Amino acid sequence: MPGRHQSSFSYGRYAGGPDPLAPPVDLAEALDAIADDVMSGYSPEQAMREFLRRGGRNRQGLDDLAGRVQQRRRDLLQRHRLGGTLDQVKELLDAAVLEERKQLVRDAMMDNTDRAFREMRMENLPSSTAAAVSELADYDWQSQEARQMYEQIKDLLGREMLDQRFAGMKQAMENATAEDRAAIAQMLADLNDLLEKHARGEDTPEDFERFMAEHGDAFPENPQNVDELIDALARRSAAAQRMLRSMSAEQREELMALSAQAFGSPELMAQLDRLDASLQSLRPGEDWTGSERFEGQEGLGLGDGTGVLQDIAELDSLAEQLSQSYAGSTLSDVDVESLARQLGDEAAVSARTLAELERAMRESGYLRRGADGDLQLSPKAMRRLGKSLLQDAAGRLSGRQGRRDTRLAGAAGEATGSTRAWQFGDIEPWDVGRTVTNAIGRVVSEGRDPAGGIRLDVRDVEVRETEARTQAAVALLVDTSFSMAAEGRWVPMKRTALALHHLVSTRFRGDRLQLVTFGRYAQRRDIGELTALSAMREQGTNLHHGLTLATRFFRQHPTMQPVLLVVTDGEPTAHLVGNGQAWFSWPPEPETVRATVAELDRVGRLGAEVTFFRLGDDPGLERFLQSMAHRVDGRVVSPDPADLGAAVVGEFLRHRYPGTGSTFGDVEWE
Incomplete structure (x- = not known):
């Protein structure tokens, strides 16, 4: 409609950076993976590092990015070889000599003696390209084409020497005039004066601004101050030095000899040497002495080779950043711009996502610093994990995915x-x-x-x-002898404890839960301690001590219904003696069995409802637990380790809701 304001919009292709449409980072996946590693014995800090290294679903991890960095480095070395500039100079020299010989043959008016002298000079040129170029420095070329080719050698050398220190100079100086060369010479002189003044501490910001106003076109990096200028130049200059050291001794000698012919001006090399000396003094921390082994067939000129060495240095820095192996390292250290240059925008997005995931994990409240300064799973994380594990147990109890176990809903x-x-x-x-x-x-x-x-x-x-419901005092005794870890039962045991803890603390708040671990000795644990407990390489299954702690717990809650749940994979092989020390013996001694049975009888006299969860197929353990359960009118359940959580939760619910039975069909009830 005429007179109506119309807005126009233009849309372009996504050009990298964080994806504005990407979903938020999945902390649930990260927390589950970290928790599994913590329960396997890693510290939370180590577990988070492991997750970041592995990555998640459809997300590259640090190991993937580091592998791509190393592959890119190998590709550069295997594809290229040094000496491309020497090859070009030799081709130009051979072509110039050939054209000169043709001209000598065609020039009938030339004095025979002079022709013979010139032909002999062409025939007897040194085999060294550098020496031949130097030999012909004062030669009066008869062929105009040959003269131009020889001048191209000097021009090429000059542009390559500049390109080593200033990226893009080779192209910028193509077909340069005498005025252009003079401007470069002046820029070098002014640059050296500025750097030497800075080294003495006598420069001012105005000196830098004046220099950039006059020569800024030579610095596409657009440095904002003299330190940024020095950093950019030093990285390039150090790469040039590493390139020279990567050449063979013969190549270096040839190149050094040829450098005097650059632009036909020895002053150029003097200024470049002065620049290198200043940069090395100002930035001694750069790698000025390294070298690489190039094995490919694609020749590199001085400028391009220096660029490749810069790429390799950048890749080495990225590899260190991605390793996260130094003190205080975080993923915010990763230079995503460098990563994008070397591996593309996709890799940069992956690195940003991992950094955001690390930041979110630290700020989400799932991890916290303990009194010793180490990261720990927070109570919030424990609740989140307990909820997830309880949901998994409920799903297994229901018999099929998606069916809700209604016994978990009405806990009142x-x-x-x-x-x-x-x-x-x-x-x-x-x-x-x-x-x-x-x-x-x-x-x-x-x-x-x-x-x-x-x-x-x-x-x-x-x-x-x-209606009022009887409260329960629940003791969960879990075997922590080394066989539990060796047989892959360590993590299922912890997951079971976490699921039951969450159920009691959220749905049965009037109940009391005591977690007890028993190996050579038994010990009361809170859920955080048990979750972080590392596998112990000690022998002994001291069920006697565990039952003693359970008895004490039940007596502390005399008005509550005692419920005893015992998870074990071995017969008792240790018991407490009079001085409080543990006596260990394999095979089990009668005294150990008698002490264990006597303590179980005390639990039975308190009216406890007892269930044993047998892990493994040991016949001796099967017979022992059957007889133990018979003494106290208890029962034995033999679940697969993966189903242990559902089995324990199901038994707890059976005790809290008598007569409901178990709906967990994959458990063997004895």
């Missing part, structure tokens, strides 16, 4: 059909109908129209009353 007891006002600490479900009715009545009583909207108030909430 059986509903009576009546309701009451909500009180602080109530965990009973809301009666939605009564709550909404209360809200409507309140709004009307306040003289407002309910059609205008209703906002619930805490005074409106009513909960469904439930």
Whole structure:
């Protein structure tokens, strides 16, 4: 429509950087992977590093990026060889000599003696290219084409020498005039004066600004101060030195001899030598002495070769950054711009994503610093993991994915059909109908129209009353003898404890749970300690000590129903003696068995409901646990380690809801 303002939009191709449409980083996946490694014995810091190295679903890790960096480095060395400039000079020299000989043959007017002298000079040129070029420095060329080719040699050498120190100078100086060369000579002189003044501490920002105003076109890096200028020049100059050291001794000698012919001006090399000396003094930390072994067939000129050596230095720096092996390293250290240059935008996006993941993990509250300064899984992380593991156990108990185990939902007891006002600490479900009715009545009583909207108030909430439920004191005893780790049962054991801990702490808040580990000795553990517990290479299965701690725990809660759950993969091979020390013997001694049975009888007299979870197929353990369960009217469950969590949760629920039985069909009940 005429006169109406119209906006126009243009859309371009995505040009790298963080993907604005990418989903947020998946902390759940990272936390699950980190937790598995922690439960396997890694510290949280190590576990996070391992996850970042491995990467996640559809995401490259640090190892993938580091492998690509190393492959890129190998490709550069295997594809290229040095000496490309020497090859070009030799080709130009051979062509010039050939053209001169042709001209000598064609020139019938030339004096025979002079022709013979010139032909002899062409025939007797040194085999060394550098020496031949030097030999012909004062030669009066008869062929105009040959003269031009010889001048091209000097021009090529000059441009290559400049390109070694200033990237892109070879192309910029092509077909340069005498005025252009004079401008370069002046730039070098001014640059050397600035650097030497800076080394003495006498330069000012105005000196740098004046220099850049006059010569800034020669520096595409666009340095913002003299230090950035020195950094850029030093990296390039150090790469040039490493290139020279990577050449054979013969190539270096040839090149040094040829350098005097650059632009036909020895002053150029004097200025470049002065520049190299200043840069090496100002930036001694650069690698000025390294070398590389090139094995390819693609010849490199001085400028291009220096660029490749710069690439290799950048790749080496990236490899160190990606290794994260130095003190205080974080993924924010990775130079994503360098990574994009060397491996492409996709690699840079992967590095940014990993850095964001690391930052998010540290700031999410899932990891925290302990008193010793080391990273630990936080209570928030433990709750998140416990919830995930409990959901997995519930899924296994339900018999198929997607079916909800309703026994996990109503942890407050059986509903009576009546309701009451909500009180602080109530965990009973809301009666939605009564709550909404209360809200409507309140709004009307306040003289407002309910059609205008209703906002619930805490005074409106009513909960469904439930019958009182017997509280339980639950002791989970887990075997931590070395066989548990050696047979792959260590992590399932920890996952089981975490799932049960989450269930009791969130759905059965009135219950009490005690976690006890028993190896050579038994010890009470909180869930954080157990989760981070490393496998111990000690022999001994001291169930006697574990039962002693369980008995003490039950007596501390005399009004609660005692529930004992024992996870083990071996017969008892240790017991406590009179002085509190553990006595170990394999095979089990009768005294160990008697002490263990006596402590179990004490548990039985307290009215505990007992379930043993047998891991492995040891016949001796099977017989022992069967007889132990028989003494206290308990039971034995033989789950696969992967199903241990579901088996323990199922047994706990069976004790809390007598008569429901187990719906976990893959467990062998004995």
